[in-house]
Amino acid sequence: MNSYRRDLAMLADHRFALLLTARTVSVLGTAFAPVALAFGVLGMPGATATTLSVVLTAEALPTVLFMLVGGVVADRLPRQRVMMAGEILNAVAFFGLSAMLLTGWTPLPVMATAAAISGVAMAAMYPALTGIIPDVVPADRLQTANALLGLGANISRVAGLVLSGATVVLVGGGWALAISGAMFTAAAVLLAALRLTPAEARSAQATPSVLAELREGWREFASRQWLWVVVAQFSVLVMAVQAAHGVLGPLVAKESLGGAAAWSAILAGEAVGMLGGVVFALRFRPRRPILVGTILTMFAALPYLLLGVGAPLWAVVLGAVTMGVSFDVFGVLWSTTMQREIPAEALSRVSSYDALGSLMFGPIGLLVAGPVAILIGPRPALLACAALVVLVALAALLSPGVRRMRAPEAAEEALAH
Template structure:
């Protein structure tokens, strides 16, 4: 219990508390989006699974395309200002999407444009978020900080999914998107209160953008454990995007009762992620990347159960398992990156991480709709589960994935494992 109290002492730090509040509220807003977008678009006259695929891909493609630019920006400028810009742009995009759904003026090009703006905002925001944590907390508290940020985010996911599902059912997807936009705006105000000086970025500002990208690439490619797991996730995320973005909601609509059922599955995943936080706070594996990679095959469980036509309660349990595994993976992965990669290039390296991990996601989204029409959602979901497992097992062939060791934890700072 003493160790958990020591973890919570971080909440006395003003800058970390501001970052935690901003991230928690931002995730609360984004948790409304999956249900609101999926069922709001599927409810449009003449909309099909392919329509949903196109809109979601329109968000995912700019995220991939602008991710490297976002990394360079976040290594050059104070990261709190970059995050503020990303949250503000995202708020504007979601207000536009909400206005279209509420007024009934929903031409596909306009929906695609608003979704694309949101994708650009994510590309700006993500590398800054990864890089800002070592700017705010000391090196020996990185895993605790990542876990606490995860705890706030996961609580928000549970609350947002439950409230978002209820809002969609009672009022429609448009109002849920209004809430999302408001939350992003509040997050922008909170993160604006952080103070990171421009001097912290001065070394990066002396280089050209191309030189910055080359330096970031050298840092990225020199670490086998890093690029192997990123390659794993490029395939895994393709399957997850297809299943989570299109196939899962389609199965819920056709066989499980609609938005409420899909919200329950997503809430189960978020509850699992909350449980994973408490494990991640105490777990200090000596081989963090090996442990993290071993946790990825079980994340296929909800897709397997959906594809087999399992009852809703069983799928929710599978989603809980997925959430636990993904959360522990995320904390171990972020902490290892923050320890192993120099701070002045961390955002650029994280942008290569995100670019590689997300680059096939739009393909999964674009293929999911036509595949669901061609084969039905159940076989497609079983295929997604198989892809997740095979990609995860392939990553374990890397010697560095299996052998990379973390520094020994300080006394009382968690439980070490081999």
């Protein structure tokens, strides 16, 4: 109990509390998007699974293409300003999508452009978020900070997914997307108040060329086997998850589980699992964090397996809870290990290589999910996604770097003996 009380005492730190609030509000906005966008697009006249694939691919592709640039920018400039710019871009994108759905003027190229703006925003924010945490908290509090940020994010996911489902059912996806835009605007205002001396000092220094900085970041990334192996694993895992979460799952929910409300319940189950996972991760200190985290990723296959075999909604929701627990514990262990092992001045660039590698096949998953669902049906496609998730995790476990990577305390004990 005392340990948890000490963890929660971090909330009294003004800078961390401000970052936590901004991140929590931003995730609340993000939580409205999956249900609102999926069923808003599917509800358009003449829309098909392929229409949804195009819009989601337009959002995912710029995230991949601009991720490395985002990493360089976040290592050069004050990271809270980079995050603020990303929130503003997200607000513009979602207000635009909302206006189109509400007015009924929904040309696919314009919707794809608005979605692409959101993708650029994500490319800016992800590396900056990973790098900003060591700027705010001391090294021995990194796992606690990551877990508390995850706790706030997951509370927002639960609230946002439930409220978004109700909003879509009652008044449609357009208003839910407008709420997302308002949340992103609020997050930008909160981040504007954040002042971080390390980031300002870093931006004042003479900097080499962008290519030189990317090469330096690549050296840091490629020199750690545990890092690039798990990123390679996630490149396939995210492809499967994007296809299943973005297109195949909503299709099955619409056809046989009751529509937007059912899919919202599944996503809320995942968020509840992540909420429980992050509370566990506050105190969970495995000696081999990457090994444990990689094993946990196999449980992400469970909801796709259950959807694929036609399980009832309550079983799929429980599977999503399990997925949420496994993903969130992995996320806390992964972020903390990166922040401890990677030099602070290169952390955003390395995290951009992490994100690029992890997300690079995601657009492929989104793009092919619609046609594959038409060709073989969404349920068999979901079973294939589940199999991919398990197989790539088993492949990653063959790596000595993944199996042997130790937490600092465990490494010190090993050296002492």
